[in-house]
Amino acid sequence: MHGAPGTTKWSQLSFQQDVGAAAPAFGSAFSAGIKAVNGSALRDMLRMAQVPGMVNFGGGLPAPELFPMDRIAQASAQALEKHGWRAVQYGTTEGFLPLREWLAEHTCPGAAGVTPEHIQIMTGGQQSLDLVGKIFIDPGDTVLVETPTYMGAVQSFVPYRPHFAAVPTDDHGIEMDALEALLADLAREGRTPKFIYTIPNFQNPTGRTLSLERRERLLDLTAQYGVFVVEDDPYGQLRFSGEHLPSLAELMLRRTGGDPDRSHVVYCSSFSKTLAPGLRDAWVMAARPITERLVLAKQGADMHTPTLNQMIVTELLPLLPQQVDKLRHSYADRAGHMLAALERELPAGVSYTTPQGGMFLWLTLPEHVNTTAMLPRAVERQVAYMIGECFHALGGGHNTMRLCFSTASPQDIDRGIAALAQTIHAEL
Numbered sequence: 001m002h003g004a005p006g007t008t009k010w011s012q013l014s015f016q017q018d019v020g021a022a023a024p025a026f027g028s029a030f031s032a033g034i035k036a037v038n039g040s041a042l043r044d045m046l047r048m049a050q051v052p053g054m055v056n057f058g059g060g061l062p063a064p065e066l067f068p069m070d071r072i073a074q075a076s077a078q079a080l081e082k083h084g085w086r087a088v089q090y091g092t093t094e095g096f097l098p099l100r101e102w103l104a105e106h107t108c109p110g111a112a113g114v115t116p117e118h119i120q121i122m123t124g125g126q127q128s129l130d131l132v133g134k135i136f137i138d139p140g141d142t143v144l145v146e147t148p149t150y151m152g153a154v155q156s157f158v159p160y161r162p163h164f165a166a167v168p169t170d171d172h173g174i175e176m177d178a179l180e181a182l183l184a185d186l187a188r189e190g191r192t193p194k195f196i197y198t199i200p201n202f203q204n205p206t207g208r209t210l211s212l213e214r215r216e217r218l219l220d221l222t223a224q225y226g227v228f229v230v231e232d233d234p235y236g237q238l239r240f241s242g243e244h245l246p247s248l249a250e251l252m253l254r255r256t257g258g259d260p261d262r263s264h265v266v267y268c269s270s271f272s273k274t275l276a277p278g279l280r281d282a283w284v285m286a287a288r289p290i291t292e293r294l295v296l297a298k299q300g301a302d303m304h305t306p307t308l309n310q311m312i313v314t315e316l317l318p319l320l321p322q323q324v325d326k327l328r329h330s331y332a333d334r335a336g337h338m339l340a341a342l343e344r345e346l347p348a349g350v351s352y353t354t355p356q357g358g359m360f361l362w363l364t365l366p367e368h369v370n371t372t373a374m375l376p377r378a379v380e381r382q383v384a385y386m387i388g389e390c391f392h393a394l395g396g397g398h399n400t401m402r403l404c405f406s407t408a409s410p411q412d413i414d415r416g417i418a419a420l421a422q423t424i425h426a427e428l
């Protein structure tokens with residue numbers, strides 16, 4: 001509304017004066033939740049990746065030359081032709097039914113009790129973590145995370161203001177005796193953690209896999225203490241050595257006679273690492289009381305995952321076994337090449353994991369080496385890695401780093417690992 005010509009309303013005046021005087025008080029405007037989020041390591045990493053000649057083992061991207069581009073183009077055309085305007089109309093929050101039907105059948109093969117009602121489509125696995133945090137965490141709640149863990153999950157949970165309790169891991173994943181002791185300690189203080197967040201297969205960042213025996217024990221302990229399990233499994237299909245292990249969700253369904261509504265496991269997976277991450281298609285499989293809450297949370301977040309993308313993924317489902325095979329072979333070669341280079345180049349006193357799948361491996365250097373302080377010296381030698389500290393929700397890990405092998409050529413791996421070894425040598 002405008003005042004009559006020639007008159008100036010006081011509200012207009014004060015607005016003009018405020019704009020001229022000072023910027024808004026951004027600092028005090030933001031919530032404590034968002035102010036607690038620390039994203040700087042990732043920003044630094046992305047900046048470094050752009051330096052020409054840099055061998056960047058720090059990113060966590062799938063190999064772009066393996067994206068099935070022709071098939072994606074074909075699937076897009078098919079989806080538009082088959083579904084017409086429906087492909088670009090609003091869709092249901094739960095997700096595209098044919099995709100949910102397929103996921104109900106294939107997420108835990110043979111579990112007939114899983115129906116589309118147990119499947120919620122998400123806009124990337126990252127949204128699954130955010131919305132799981134949104135429906136479970138009240139400020140001050142305890143959330144258990146592995147040490148180290150995926151920093152993107154911590155970033156999703158932090159705005160909901162939980163207290164993190166860190167669970168130690170070794171080469172076979174979570175240390176169960178330590179978890180049991182922690183749960184008992186918390187119970188004595190009257191605290192029941194809301195959930196434990198775990199990545200059982202080819203964990204990001206370590207590449208480690210939780211053993212079968214520990215999977216069973218994790219289900220025992222969490223059932224005993226009334227703690228939900230958030231199982232994050234974006235890499236499970238990408239096994240290139242060793243025996244397939246059933247997911248926690250699958251093992252739990254065996255215990256409930258196939259009834260997902262009696263399971264305390266919230267299973268999250270994604271097409272990001274098997275098809276292409278830009279499609280932003282992922283899913284959660286969980287008991288109906290959980291998927292019903294996720295629907296409410298998602299309505300407030302983005303209403304639904306883009307309809308066309310879900311249809312494209314549905315068209316691509318028949319290609320999936322072949323595509324996953326291609327990825328497994330390629331990542332096996334790259335991991336093997338990196339392991340051979342590490343074996344050849346690294347000085348004594350540096351240990352590393354041997355992943356059976358996925359995209360990462362994890363280095364532990366002697367105690368006195370600080371990988372955060374060392375990073376600029378590595379960058380001078382044209383190699384970058386992800387510092388280990390940022391995968392520790394409660395601090396620590398100063399002498400560790402994550403290396404990603406999925407995008408590196410054999411030549412880059414040889415040059416990058418040689419440069420990394422020289423950098424480490426100079427610190428010893």
Ligand SMILES: Cc1ncc(COP(=O)(O)O)c(C=O)c1O
Nearest residue numbers: 124125126150204270272277282
């Ligand atoms: C363990 C883990 N969970 C979730 C995600 C998020 O994946 P998406 O691309 O599906 O959002 C990632 C991505 O790197 C991841 O490593």
